[in-house]
Amino acid sequence: MTIQSAPVRAPAVGALPPTPLSPARMPDWHARVEGPSFRRLVQAKRQTIGWLLGLSLGFFFLTLLLAGYARPFMATKAFGALNIGYVLVIAIYLxxxxxxxxxxxAAHRTFDPLAAAARDAAIGEGAR
Known part of the structure; x- marks a missing residue:
């Protein structure tokens, strides 16, 4: 059994090859990305992601360091049969x-309005 590809159609007689958009019709993405509304959106996302990532990774690595270097502390009973090590591992999930x-x-309260403002600014620039 062989694999057959779709037949290739020959271009119509006298048909012009497709041309890219003229520079006048191409959107100016650089101007839109450098705009103040888009910069506010990117800055807000970077700040939020940075804090959340830093705090969660910090907690994770603190738990790893405690597990490696503070074994007596991690073996301390916390609740019944659970020790502090298990509590911290469960806390990683939380x-x-x-x-x-x-x-x-943050996405619903901050990023969505900023994205809408950036979109509206880009549409407003595109209408000019």
Whole structure:
């Protein structure tokens, strides 16, 4: 059994090859990306992601360091059969979910209005 490709059609007689958009019709993405509304959006996202990532990774690595270098502390009983090590491992999951929820909250409250403003500014520039 062989694989057959779709037949290639020959161009119509007298047909012109497709041409790229003329420079006058191409959108000026550099101007839109350098605009103040888009810069505010990127800055807000970087700041939020930086804090959330830094805090969650910091907690994760703190737990790893404690597990490696503070074994007696991690073996201390916290609740019944659970020791501090297990509590911190469970807390890693809670911190991860908390970071995801905080990012979602920031996306709805901060990023979406900034993205709409950047989109409106880009559409306004494109109409000129």
């Amino acid at each position: 911190v991860t979910w908390g970071a995801a929820l905080l990012y979602t909250l």
